[in-house]
Amino acid sequence: MRLPAPCGPLSEGVVETLRARPAGPHAVPEPRAMGDVTYPLTDRDFQLALWILYELHYRGFEDVEDPGAEWDPLLMVSRAALERTFEHAVRRLVGEASQDAPALADLGDTPAAQVTAALVRMTARSGPSEVAQFLHRRATREEFRAYLAERAVYHLRESDPQSFVLPRIGGAAKVALAELQYDEYGGGRPDRLHQALFARALASLDLPTDLAPYVERATGATLASVNLMSLFALNRRLRGAAMGHLAAFEATSSLPCERILRGARRLDLPEAVQDYYDEHVEADAVHEQLAIRGICAALVEDEPDLAPDVVLGATACLAVDGLAGEVLLDGWHGRRDARAAG
Amino acid sequence: MSERRVVVTDCPGGPLLVRGADEVVGVDGSTARVERAVVAVCRCGRSDRMPWCDDSHRDRRRKTKP
Structure with missing residues (x-):
């Protein structure tokens, strides 16, 4: 599979980083762009960026040359930042959904x-x-x-x-x-x-x-x-x-x-x-x-x-x-x- | 250890899980071959796929047909 087409600043950041030839540490997605995400659960750009980073742990992409991309420290930092925002949104939704739960x-x-x-x-x-x-x-x-x-x-x-x-x-x-x-x-x-x-x-x-x-x-x-x-x-x-x-x-x-x-x-x-x-x-x-x-x-x-x-x-x-x-x-x-x- | 055992597990409110069986025989003598390692045998009588559980015990509404 080839890298999917990005659809916003976060997925663009991830795709650009992964397309770059392996040469030292990669750049991480702009932290500023994260601030623009209002509702991560339906934000396509946000979810696509995270999906691409996760896919490195499954079957990966044929057009990513760096075989070490899966465990690249800066990509991990990037993934962790997206995950924090995602998990926070999930926990909020769960909180709303379980108000009446015993x-x-x-x-x-x-x-x-x-x-x-x-x-x-x-x-x-x-x-x-x-x-x-x-x-x-x-x-x-x-x-x-x-x-x-x-x-x-x-x-x-x-x-x-x-x-x-x-x-x-x-x-x-x-x-x-x-x-x-x-x-x-x-x-x-x-x-x-x-x-x-x-x-x-x-x-x-x-x-x-x-x-x-x-x-x-x-x-x-x-x-x-x-x-x-x-x-x-x-x-x-x-x-x-x-x-x-x-x-x-x-x-x-x-x-x-x-x-x-x-x-x-x-x-x-x-x-x-x-x-x-x-x-x-x-x-x-x-x-x-x-x-x-x-x-x-x-x-x-x-x-x-x-x-x-x-x-x-x-x-x-x-x-x-x-x-x-x-x-x-x-x-x-x-x-x-x-x-x-x- | 190589002796084969058939194990039946009770799932309260749900089916019986059966491991290690070859076939399930109905009261009318019809046999259903076991095609997977664990099967769920219906106990509530509502399944459309007897003898297998199809989760109909969860469906509290009347059964709909195609």
């Missing part, structure tokens, strides 16, 4: 019971998302394609962030995470790798299967929902939040996937599209139990101090993904309104 201590006798109850409670309230209902009942073929294109930024890297957490946790939680990831990574069958299933779904709709074009078009909120997983997974101190995020993600996936599958059938979309969502109805019903009971409960049994972080991660997942969903719906409704008016 105290953990009131939910059970042990940290494991408290966390299990909190995760079940917060994910039980969410039915199939509005996005899933729209895809089920209303979306046109073009809108469905646009949805896949928007989600490609995540699904082409599906489950990769959480793999960074494996060496950071131990015991039963590690075993359960490995079990979940084994399923995500195809259960021993390369043709069932979930990332590959999604790529096949894209190809069946004549959409590209490389990530670059999607990154260049994804909204700031979609990039934020992906960056959130990297923020949690690449910072060991946030491992509890990474696993809480995973639990909330998996627990709110089966029912929407079933709706999206029905939408794909309604539109008679290719088998590969149906296959992707079909696989996720059953898989995520399993993963939900593994993530809540196998991973999160075991993790806080091992490390009780992580209980609030697990809940933080789960709340952040629902809030930030909810934000990305709203942006997507606004876009669809806006275009429909414009067509009706025009």
Whole structure:
């Protein structure tokens, strides 16, 4: 993949730095530009800059010549500055979202019971998302394609962030995470790798299967929902939040996937599209139990101090993904309104 | 250690997680092959994918059909 086109001062700073030939320390993005970010969770330039820096830890960019860019000290400083602003915004959003949430201590006798109850409670309230209902009942073929294109930024890297957490946790939680990831990574069958299933779904709709074009078009909120997983997974101190995020993600996936599958059938979309969502109805019903009971409960049994972080991660997942969903719906409704008016 | 064990884990309010099984047999004698390392077997009877859990136990509304 090549570096995506920047879209503002922060992503320009990062891209310019990475394009420069390896020669000593790189410049960091202008701290002044950070002051211009009013709402980082939807700011495309901000999220793109952070996404590019995170991508250095995944598959990287073919046009970045410096093989040491991943751990370049000044790029790390740059990433940390962006992360601080991002994490602050996430914590604020979580604070707003959890005003009515009961105290953990009131939910059970042990940290494991408290966390299990909190995760079940917060994910039980969410039915199939509005996005899933729209895809089920209303979306046109073009809108469905646009949805896949928007989600490609995540699904082409599906489950990769959480793999960074494996060496950071131990015991039963590690075993359960490995079990979940084994399923995500195809259960021993390369043709069932979930990332590959999604790529096949894209190809069946004549959409590209490389990530670059999607990154260049994804909204700031979609990039934020992906960056959130990297923020949690690449910072060991946030491992509890990474696993809480995973639990909330998996627990709110089966029912929407079933709706999206029905939408794909309604539109008679290719088998590969149906296959992707079909696989996720059953898989995520399993993963939900593994993530809540196998991973999160075991993790806080091992490390009780992580209980609030697990809940933080789960709340952040629902809030930030909810934000990305709203942006997507606004876009669809806006275009429909414009067509009706025009 | 090489002895294979089938392990069933209770998930209160949810399915049974089953590890190590080859197939699940329904009351009508139909068999469902186990295709993944861990499967979730429905207990609430609301699944559209019996015997597998499809998370319908979470959906408190009436079931919708395509």
